Amino acid sequence: MGLVSLTGIVLSSSDVGEFDKRLVLLTKEDGRVTAFAKGARRPNNPLVAACSPFCFGTFEAYQGRNSYHISKANISNYFRDLVTDYEKVCLGSYFLEVADFLSVEGVDERVRLGLLYQSLKALESGKFSLRLLRNIYDLKTWVIDGEYPNVFSCMGCGKKENLKVFSIKKHGMLCGDCAKDESGTEISNSTLFTMQYIVSSKLDKLYTFVLNKETEEEFTRILAAYRLNYRAHKYKSEEFL
Numbered sequence: 001m002g003l004v005s006l007t008g009i010v011l012s013s014s015d016v017g018e019f020d021k022r023l024v025l026l027t028k029e030d031g032r033v034t035a036f037a038k039g040a041r042r043p044n045n046p047l048v049a050a051c052s053p054f055c056f057g058t059f060e061a062y063q064g065r066n067s068y069h070i071s072k073a074n075i076s077n078y079f080r081d082l083v084t085d086y087e088k089v090c091l092g093s094y095f096l097e098v099a100d101f102l103s104v105e106g107v108d109e110r111v112r113l114g115l116l117y118q119s120l121k122a123l124e125s126g127k128f129s130l131r132l133l134r135n136i137y138d139l140k141t142w143v144i145d146g147e148y149p150n151v152f153s154c155m156g157c158g159k160k161e162n163l164k165v166f167s168i169k170k171h172g173m174l175c176g177d178c179a180k181d182e183s184g185t186e187i188s189n190s191t192l193f194t195m196q197y198i199v200s201s202k203l204d205k206l207y208t209f210v211l212n213k214e215t216e217e218e219f220t221r222i223l224a225a226y227r228l229n230y231r232a233h234k235y236k237s238e239e240f241l
């Protein structure tokens, strides 16, 4: 068993045995991994504070065949302002659960980790409405997984201009001409631009805007319909949103 250093975030934590914890971490080096923290429930154990969901930092661990055994942790962000606010914890828990459900062991998950980190920072900042945060996080997650609506060209004819209508059935936009033969929802240019921005934006530029009430409502309706039709997995944490 070799000693390695993993940088990442605790997605979930559960009790095992009398004094130990089992963690699921999303890491830069090895994607999603399972890690055990021996003695992490003993009072005064240095790992106690590092083994809670949202803890982000560096974990020194011995690599076993199917899991890691943590020996030391250096937490750089506990997201303390987030975990003390009930509404933020609920949405943050949803972010963690989605990342846990969609990430795969042994796969490079650096982009997903980056999205999760930026989203938790934005949530903690209090500068964004909760529904805008959820919409941005979900849409960008779908982009990472390659299953997102086409908002750059018409799903009927491929034209890039005059995009007017969002079609759930066609997985994306339709131009004014093609929309005559298909059902869909007419959307404003600001909602279209918002979706284009989120799909193409770099992670560190993702949370740099807010929307007026009308656009935010329209964007929320479109994403809710898309979620219902194509991403219907029920997350436990959704009940609290």
Ligand SMILES: [Zn+2]
Binding pocket: 154, 155, 156, 157, 158, 159, 174, 175, 176, 177, 178, 179
């Ligand atoms: Zn068209």
